[in-house]
Amino acid sequence: MTDLADLTATDLVAGYASGAFSPVDATRAALERIERVDPAVNAFVRVDAEDALGRAAESQERWRRGEPAGLVDGVPVSVKDILLVRGGPTLRGSLTVRAEGQAWDEDAPAVARLREHGAVFLGKTTTPEFAWKGVTDSPRHGVTGNPYDPQRTAGGSSGGSAAAVALGAGPLSLGTDGGGSVRIPASFCGIFALKPTYGRVPLYPASPFGTLAHVGPMTRDARDAALLMDVITGPDWRDWSQLDRVTDGFRDGLGGGVAGLRVAYSSTFGSQVAVDPRVAAAVRNAVERLADLGAYVEEADPDVAEPVDTFHTLWFSGAARVVQHLGKEQREMLDPGLREICDQGARYSALDYLAAMDVRMALGQRMGRFHNRYDLLVTPTLPITAFEAGVEVPKGSGQHRWTAWTPFTYPFNLTQQPAASLPCGLDADGLPIGVQLVAARHADALVLRTAHALYEAGIAEGIRPTPGGS
Template identity: 35%
Template sequence: MTADALLQQPAHAIAAAVRQREVSAEALVQASLARIAATDGTVNAFTDLTATRALMAAQVLDRRLRDGDTAVRALPLLGVPYAVKNLFDVRGLTTLAGSKIERDRPPAAQDGPLVQRLDAAGAVLVGALNMDEYAYGFTTENSHEGPTRNPHDPTRVAGGSSGGSGAAVAAGQVPLTLGSDTNGSIRVPSSLCGVFGLKPTYGRLPRNGSYPFVTSLDHLGPFARSAQDLALAYDALQGFDAADPGCVRRAGEATHATLPQGIGTLRIARLGGYFHDHAGPDARAAMDRVAQALGGLATVELPEAQRARAAAFLISQAESSTLHLHDLRTRAQDFEPLSRDRFLAGALLPAAWVQQARRVRRWFALRAAELLRDVDVLIAPATPVVAPEIGSEWMDVNGQRLPARPSLGLLTQPISCIGLPVCAAPVWGVHAHLPIGVQIIAAPWREDHALRVAHALEQAGVFSAPVANP
């Protein structure tokens, strides 16, 4: 198989081919750079390329393989090209976080921990990816860099705030990316772009070496074209780092080796109530398909999910605004207008409201913990609708007219608020030509449960992530 063709395969297949020396890591980097050059004029996923770094790293891997280095042969992501949302520190690049203001900052002196860990697993970094300014949005309609377009229909959004991360995988530019998820910023692009994404348990992966948005809600995680690739990447990313005070000192727990266990005796239920009422017809059809594949599912409810979403909004506005007060005072004109207005509103929130939002979050977390004593996995829609058209101000959900940009997170925000691990997986065929995703939600630290379900349903043909040709 040629490097161009192999680039469209899952990361685990790419690594196996490099390991067997069927293709060189350097040829794969060149194929990735060529694919980006051919498609990114349409997709606009990348803001920076690290071509020189990537080619040098690939040449080192190839040389070590030729020399019979057994350690390099064992690397799980050997020769796999990848890219990261431009809020990750990459040595020699300015960490933009989707903004104009950060362009004045010096380049990063070193890679962030998660970039270092993927490199150590044999992956090869080829660039940085577009996003909503300061991760505050669900569409990646970035006025500084231009909008990232959905590879399956370039008239539509890719989702956000990690839109570049989702689009780059969907467009076949790279098989693996990193993004962040505060209120749904991995799961929304996964749903709209038709790829797999993982938001790990809050505190599982270190966030130092990335630009923060909302410290008490921020998560980092991978995108890929298969559940197996998510597991490989997640296993490589795990590990405590004391530089992030929110990172939990907990031993890594491998998930890739558990995938063959399948669904087994896992107790799975479908979230109803709020998660049904705010899902449009395509989202409900995707849920029905998953339920049918699982032999039917009991429906359960998480009470007061609407209040949990409101709490997530308030906490996000209050915490994020404090990071930008100086620039709001001195460089307000350099913010995107929508981001600026949200940050200003957050700075003016009464403290009592924020404190009450934190109480609601705690109460909601306890209700979720009670529910997860009786079931192992919860299934919910990831977005209410398929990808809206770029520039859409409104969207319709079951006859209700809602503002499009914030409402794409209707179904992800309540889960973000309490830090549960979630795998987003794409369903095709319920819409004429676009995917829509579901959330596979597990108890804290049970990413393995979510990934096992995703992998089993992928093997059964319920989930898939075909490469687009934009």
């Protein structure tokens, strides 16, 4: 018999509608899975089983009456502990955030939309302190391990969400992405994640990292991501930069296929990046699948000159702003790496920041020109697979910051384009490999449609960890 914890959100909703099982059944299965797998990976900050089962019972009654509240009524979901969920604290992985003395009575926009649609909240997932880096460990909650090997990193900064989805601890999760933070852990953990066009999913409170930061779905596949996008893109007056809602919805065109699409394949960003040969081979196989499905594919590198200094200026300045209010004693409580980039960010001037914005705008224009010729850009999500947990960079790499091993992800936060990661294979150690799909701004539906076509073609077949860890 199929364990309900292994079903997608789409399959759960279909089962509720047919009466095959109930939201209470699915929620119990998810909670039992958390109890079994979380001690090995440390994906959850907090789980509220009593509240989840109460909401599931309410959902079950709505389904019994034939009156579901919305698209994901009764579906178990988790939320990265960066986003507000009313009724409990949002601690952001930091010892400097106090749980007491605050009302915690407000939902982030995406959370509010999920609540309106009847979702069952399981709990909050782990994040590095203030979501500052591409792996998930924090002074407050420790290290999050990879579902395939808990001694390796889940990636970050949405590592808890990725590990939870991969292990069946709820099929849907909300993550945030400021430089790859849904795509990095999706690649390392073998799940799907989308960084939507900036503004497509409303965000509140505004991120200190400004318009680099996006909210995105983390799911088992593209079909579930389209479902979640149809929920969380609902308007919210608290985000003044939000885009108009997509009229047709993201599920409507999901089955349109890729025949005739103009696809650019860049394996190394013009030889700027050293890619593990096992990663390169798996990504090339994904590109060949697109060609077999009718896409026109050619190798072409976007004109993306190494923008890491530009990204660091914006990212480190944002980090400095996050901790600006802290006194000396509180600063000593911070993750040492975070403290280091905050000190660097505080030294930038307004002119430095504006110069970085000039570079960012020019990069956006170049990518706009690139997408006049190509509908889609395909790259590896990451040049490597998951490395040892608890460190910012692979040991012995000679690298210093996480951006050194994420060259394919953070540029598209600068340009605000939609970008997704989906699994396309396993390396010799059985660790997932991710392929990244990037489209022009506002072409989120195209990214989802292409990812769905690859899933339907079997690109991710067999890529699931064993529940309970390795």
